[in-house]
Amino acid sequence: MSDIKKWDVEDPKFWDSEGKKIANRNLWISIPSLLCGFAVWLYWGIITIQMLNLGFPFAKSELFTLMAVAGLTGATLRIPSSFFIRLCGGRNTIVFTTALLMIPAIGAGIALQDKNTPLWVFQILALLSGFGGGNFASSMSNISFFFPKKQQGLALGLNAGLGNFGVTTMQILVPLFMTFGIFGGEPMELVNTSGTLIGKIPAGSDAWIHNAGYIWLLFLIPLAIVGWMGMNNIKASHVTPELPSPMGAFGIISGMLAIGFVTSIFGLWLMLPENVGGSGFGVSKWIVLPIVIALTVFLLKLIPGQVNENLSRQYKIFNNKHTWVMSIIYTMTFGSFIGFAAGFGLSIKVIFGYQHVMVDGVMNHDIANPNGPSALMYAWMGPFIGALIRPVGGWIADKMGGAKVTQICAVVMVASAIGVAYFMQAAYASPRPQEYFVPFLVLFLILFAATGIGNGSTFRTISMVFDKEQAGPVLGWTSAVAAYGAFIIPKVLGEQIKLTTPENALYGFAIFYALCIAINWWFYLRPGAEHHNP
Secondary structure (H helix, E strand, O other): OOEEOOOOOOOHHHHHHHHHHHHHHHHHHHHHHHHHHHHHHHOHHHHHHHHHHHOOOOOHHHHHHHHHHHHHHHHHHHHHHOOHHHHHOHHHHHHHHHHHOHHHHHHHHHHOOOOOOOHHHHHHHHHHHHHHHHHHHHHHHHHHHHOOHHHHHHHHHHHHHHHHHHHHHHHHHHHHHOOOOOOOOOOEEOOOOEEEOOEEEOOOOEEOOOHHHHOOHHHHHHHHHHHHHHOOEEOOOOOOOOOOOHHHHHHHHHHHHHHHHHHHHHHHHHHOOHHHOOOOOOOOHHHHHHHHHHHHHHHHHOOOOHHHHHHHHHHHHHHOHHHHHHHHHHHHHHHHHHHHHHHHHHHHHHHHOEEEEEEOOEEEEEEEOOOOOOHHHHOOHHHHHHHHHHHHHHHHHHHHOHHHHHHHHHHHHHHHHHHHHHHHHHHOOOOOHHHHHHHHHHHHHHHHHHHHHHHHHHHHHHHHHOOHHHHHHHHHHHHHHHOOHHHHHHHHHHHHHHOOOOHHHHHHHHHHHHHHHHHHHHHHHOOOOOOOOO
């Protein structure tokens, strides 16, 4: 049966006799579904590099807005997604939200076949890619209900870590599948040198960029079917006691996601310049983000009937100070991981793919560097390491305690971010930036590894601090706040690159990491803390 009425995984007898088998089956269907969500959400980081290489008629700053649109929307959609499991059931939620990813995938496949496709079409598709970002909150909330507390560090680490592999999988598959016409259509000719995992592709070669969208249908269609056949809704009182019909659940999910889209569009309109469809008001992102978050939470609360009653109960997490503390700490780890994953490739392209030389007394950053590294060869490495090591972080935290592991990771993040900033600054002032690429890459990979371990340890802390009813919504909520890193980090990097001071972005992030060290120590490591090293 897809609907389970009795569910008590803290009872060892129940867990060993039937709970473990059901939990593991749901986990291993959840992981590839989440992987595809990450891939579709963040594939603009790779697509925009290839759009530059193919000579699409957009400025670098305009292409950076596509990642910003996807990042902001995906993070905002996590807010309603945090509450889907209790309202709609795990099986209903995961299957439907996975199927929704087909919309932006098909749309990208169509739009990328024509260089004359206007920017606003790509912005709408980037907006719809936010479905994939939202899926993380509901997926993690769902898995938290299937496993006992003592195993949640590893289980959540596996779901998130292997799900995060969607970034790496995308960064490997998209460049590869753009080299041949597996889905038909006319190829485009490369204006600039491109690359794949295994080497450079010279200018003049053919590229099928539209495959970047179509490739995901090969996974999404079977996953939607397998999820429907193999996953479960839990009708127990602490999960989804008032389970609606599948169609009713799909309607609730659609309505709540629509609210997230509306608030995202409003925030983007306030912030973006007129030439890319914004208001031109230029409202600061630091003002826009709180407005978007508060407006989304408020509008969701206006939904009448059973949804309102259920949300009122789940909104009690906002009365717990640890919800806000863990939101900040998880932003340090996951926010950094997802933000750097979104902006890493384009940063390599912009900083090391161009020579930085004086022309008529003015520093010029637009002369192509023939000896520069291919962004598509290296962009996958950081997200790969961060995702691979995340389950290890959960496992270590199960042994050592979550807060202690998080603290060690934060110290490493401060040091590596300062190092990355130093080599960024040196490269962006050099006619031979490639001379600084190796130390830049090594330090960035260390930074990614620290974010990955910290991701796993932070979720361990959440599962220990909150009770079984609140832990799921808190996991979703903290992941929603942290996911704004996918918007903030590329936006800040883009702004600082435009100001010719990319190193300032990393120095700023290092200061934030140092603040998180103090917060984590005060609430979870100091003598007398309410929850000591949970």
